[in-house]
Amino acid sequence: MSNELIKVNVCVVTYNQQDFIRQCLDSILSQQTDFVFNLLVADDCSTDRTPAILAEYQSRYPQQVILLQRSKNLGAYQNFKDVHQQASAPYVCHCDGDDYWLPGKLQxxxxxxxxxxxxxxxxxxxxxEYAPDELVEDNITPDFVPEHGFRRADVLRMISIGTNSSKMYRRPARPYPYPDIPVLDYFETVEQTADGYATYVSNTCYSVYRAGIGIASQGLSTRYALHQNFRYFAKRFPHERAQVNTAALFLFLADLKNRRQSWKSGLATFIATFHPAVCLHAFKAVKQLKTLRNPERN
Structure with a gap:
């Protein structure tokens, strides 16, 4: 399979997900498209049966499944960053090894x-997905998406505008710089949006997120990483400092309300990124941020 013919790289990251990785890979490989795509599967030195399952899929699909088997554990952030840096197709997708897709997504x-x-x-x-038989649609409504899409300022302010396993992005013409901090999907979406925009493809659900399993459920480590991302972006995009400060404010208030120990670090980040326009931006963002919460279980 020539790299020149591949239109989409699908980056899959996994670690000790033997119970979920088959459904993840099957949901990607079964996608019907009129173009060629492949999978870059990065296993972060799993200690369960995940490596054996991945080897089986690579054997069955040698032209389509490229396995990046780590000889030592890199950690979720580095594993994520490395596999996306190796993607070279015009379009790139991401899927966590515990999530899966529905038919039609790639096309x-x-x-x-x-x-x-x-x-x-x-x-x-x-x-x-809260349980195998409990699937609930997200809270995204038509008025959540701005008429002209989410610009970089919107992404900086809102932290997350979509689930990472549902994303497809246009590979930048030139690589953006990577600072020496943990790289989150927030960081990537800000940089990938660049001077264009991000949006939703339609009102149809094409991906499934398993709640409470992946890195997003790790809580404090993700929050401390976000604090570093905020400080970095406040310096990288000084004209968008108010948007970054708004994101820092919301994260601080959420941690304070839920009595998370990361609130002190959050307060320090809010002060370090402070911009006097924060109140105006925060007032505008409240309605949109409520939409981003996981939906209520039935």
Missing amino acids: VQADYLDRHPDCNVVFTRTLV
Whole structure:
């Protein structure tokens, strides 16, 4: 399979996910498309049966599954960053090894990017799986997405505008710089949006997020990483400092309300990134931020 023919790279990160990785890979490999795509699967030195399962899939799909088997544990952030740096196709997707897709996802997103050259990132709506038979649609409503999409300022302020496993993005013409801090999907979406915009492909759910399993459920480590991301972006994009400060404020208030020990670090980050326009931006963002919460269970 020539790299020149591959239109989409699907980056899959996994660690000790023997109970979920088959469904993840099957949901990707079964996608029906009119273009060629492949999978870059980065296993972070799993200690369960995940490596054996991945070896089986690589044997079955030698032209489509490229296995990046780590000889030592890199950690979730470095594993995530490395596999995306190796992606070279025009369009790139991400899927966590415990999530999975629904039919039609790849084709509809690639078609959207083909038709909208100014769009750099496109998400799909997501079903949240609390249990195998308990799937709930996300809270995304039509008025959540701005008429002209999410600009970088919106992404900086809102932290998360879509689930990472639902994303497809246009590979930048030039690599953006990576600071020596943990790299989150927040960081990547800010940089990938660049001077274009991010949006949702339609009102249809094409991906499934398993709640309470992956890195997003790790809580404090993710929050401390976000604090570092905020400080970095406040310096990298000084004209968007108010947006960054708004994000820092919301995270601080959420931690304070839930009595998380990270609130002190959050307060320090809010002060370090302070901008006097924070109140205005925070007032505007309240309604949108409520939409980003996981939906209520039935």
